[in-house]
Amino acid sequence: MISRKLPLFDGFIETPFEQRFQSLLRESWHQRSWHVIVAEPGSGKTMGIRDLRDEAARAAGMIGGRHYPVLAVTTPKNDPREAALGKQLWTALGLRTRGRWSERKYLLFELLVQYGVECLICDDAHDLSMPHLIFLKELTDQLFLAFPSHPLGLCLVTAGRGASIPLKDVFDQPETMWMQFRRRLDGLHPYCRVASHTEGEVRDILLALEHIYRPSFPALSLQQWTGSMYTWLTHPLLDPQKSGRVLMDHLMKLVTMALQWSYAQAEVDVSPKHLEAAAEQLTLRRDKIHMVDAQNLKKEDENEKRESPEETEDPKVRREEKRGRKKLSPEEPKSPNPK
Numbered sequence: 001m002i003s004r005k006l007p008l009f010d011g012f013i014e015t016p017f018e019q020r021f022q023s024l025l026r027e028s029w030h031q032r033s034w035h036v037i038v039a040e041p042g043s044g045k046t047m048g049i050r051d052l053r054d055e056a057a058r059a060a061g062m063i064g065g066r067h068y069p070v071l072a073v074t075t076p077k078n079d080p081r082e083a084a085l086g087k088q089l090w091t092a093l094g095l096r097t098r099g100r101w102s103e104r105k106y107l108l109f110e111l112l113v114q115y116g117v118e119c120l121i122c123d124d125a126h127d128l129s130m131p132h133l134i135f136l137k138e139l140t141d142q143l144f145l146a147f148p149s150h151p152l153g154l155c156l157v158t159a160g161r162g163a164s165i166p167l168k169d170v171f172d173q174p175e176t177m178w179m180q181f182r183r184r185l186d187g188l189h190p191y192c193r194v195a196s197h198t199e200g201e202v203r204d205i206l207l208a209l210e211h212i213y214r215p216s217f218p219a220l221s222l223q224q225w226t227g228s229m230y231t232w233l234t235h236p237l238l239d240p241q242k243s244g245r246v247l248m249d250h251l252m253k254l255v256t257m258a259l260q261w262s263y264a265q266a267e268v269d270v271s272p273k274h275l276e277a278a279a280e281q282l283t284l285r286r287d288k289i290h291m292v293d294a295q296n297l298k299k300e301d302e303n304e305k306r307e308s309p310e311e312t313e314d315p316k317v318r319r320e321e322k323r324g325r326k327k328l329s330p331e332e333p334k335s336p337n338p339k
Contacts, residue, residue, distance in 0.1 A: 006263040008256060009212050012051045015248060016201040021048045021194045028153035029056070029070055029119035033186040036125070036167050039194040041159045042249030049121055049157065060116065067116040068093065075122055080129030085136075109142050113150050125156035126166035133170070137181055154184075161241055165191050196245035199230040205248075209255055219268040222255065225275060229254060232279035237286065254278045 012018075021039065025048070028035050039045050053072045060067035073092050076084035083101040086108060090097045093115055097104065122128065122136075136154065143150040158166040168191060171182045182190075197205065206222040206229070213220055233239070233246045233254065255270075257278035262271045 004264050004266065006213075006216060006260045008260075009209075012047055013205065013208055015044065015197065015205055017044055017194065017196055017248060018048045018051070021045065022052050024189070024192055024194070025049070025052050025070075025119070025121065025155055027189075028121075028155045028186075030153075032118070032151040032153040034154040034156075034184050035186055035189060035192055036156045036158065036165065036171075037192045037194060038158045038160045038165055040161055040196060040247060042247045043194070043196050044248040045157055045159070046123055049123055053121075065115075066094070069116055069118045070121065071112070071115075071117045071119070072121040072123060075124045075127040075132065077124075077127055080131055082131045082135035085128075085132045109139065109146070112139075112143060112152075113146065117152065119153035119155065121155045121157060123157050124159065126158040126160065128156070128167070133181065134177065137177070137184075140184075165193070196243070196247050197251070198245065199226065202226055202230055202233075202246050202251060205251060206255070213259060216263060217259070217267075217269055221269060225270075225272075228275070229279075232283065235283045237283050250282060254282055257281060 017039075021037070021044070024035060024037055027033060029052075037045075049072045053068075053070045056070040057068060060069050071089070071092050073085070073088040076088060083105075086101060086105060087097050089108060089112075090104065093111060095111070120136075120140075128136075140152050140154065143152055156167060160166050171178050171185070185191075203223055203226040206226060210220050210222050229251065230246060233250050234244055236242070238247070238250050239245070254275070255278075258270050258274040261274040261277070262269070265271070
């Protein structure tokens with residue numbers, strides 16, 4: 001029998017975290033300001049960036065060609081060259097990277113103006129190398145000095161936990177280069193940390209998920225489990241900093257697993273035992289290794305061995321055959337002694 005599969009929601013939910021996060025991105029966009037933004041891994045930064053980018057592109061329209069008011073790129077991994085970051089910018093504009101980087105580099109400055117880029121967002125900015133940062137400064141300086149002037153907002157979105165702020169130690173260095181970079185950061189909010197969800201905000205998210213999954217669960221009621229979910233998701237394994245905040249990634253995994261198991265059993269509401277099992281999976285059993293093996297093949301091999309005639313033979317006979325001896329039948333007479 002084929003188990004039922006729940007159609008999962010993979011769209012954007014405007015959670016309280018996303019509202020806080022996107023408000024900083026919009027501030028950078030409209031005021032052309034520079035910010036270093038940090039939030040915990042799994043909080044929903046990339047989803048918020050993508051949603052704002054698409055919203056800005058739709059608002060700009062297609063009259064007069066394509067426009068990308070908000071241009072978002074992911075920081076290159078394990079490639080510290082400025083050409084790697086430049087390639088990401090070309091790709092984000094929907095252009096092919098042909099020719100030498102020394103030639104495309106200065107053409108990129110013109111293309112950013114042509115496509116109406118007003119704000120540049122670098123996701124995973126904690127991976128930016130020194131050449132990447134120097135290239136960003138040169139890029140923004142060139143556009144600011146162009147005629148007419150074209151200032152860019154810049155958001156360096158990083159992932160981090162605890163009190164440390166990625167990139168701050170770099171910008172605090174005494175060299176002139178970093179003094180200039182630090183001076184360009186916003187005067188009021190240069191470094192921003194976006195907090196995750198409180199218990200009350202978790203309740204609001206569960207209400208939104210009830211509306212999303214109502215077609216599959218007619219009697220779905222997730223809000224009644226807010227307290228339990230908040231307790232599970234602030235477990236020391238999931239909240240090592242003891243912040244008392246819930247990550248969106250953890251919340252979605254818990255709810256999705258419980259809904260999938262309940263849907264497979266044709267239930268009209270989420271089952272409490274499935275919620276508890278999902279919470280245990282995220283905490284106590286999160287490091288458990290699931291063994292995947294060819295069980296059917298192993299069973300077939302065992303059956304073949306049982307049915308094999310070699311298994312039914314006397315082991316003494318097999319040993320004698322291996323030694324090259326021949327066992328005489330009782331009817332066959334012994335050969336006479338030649339002596």
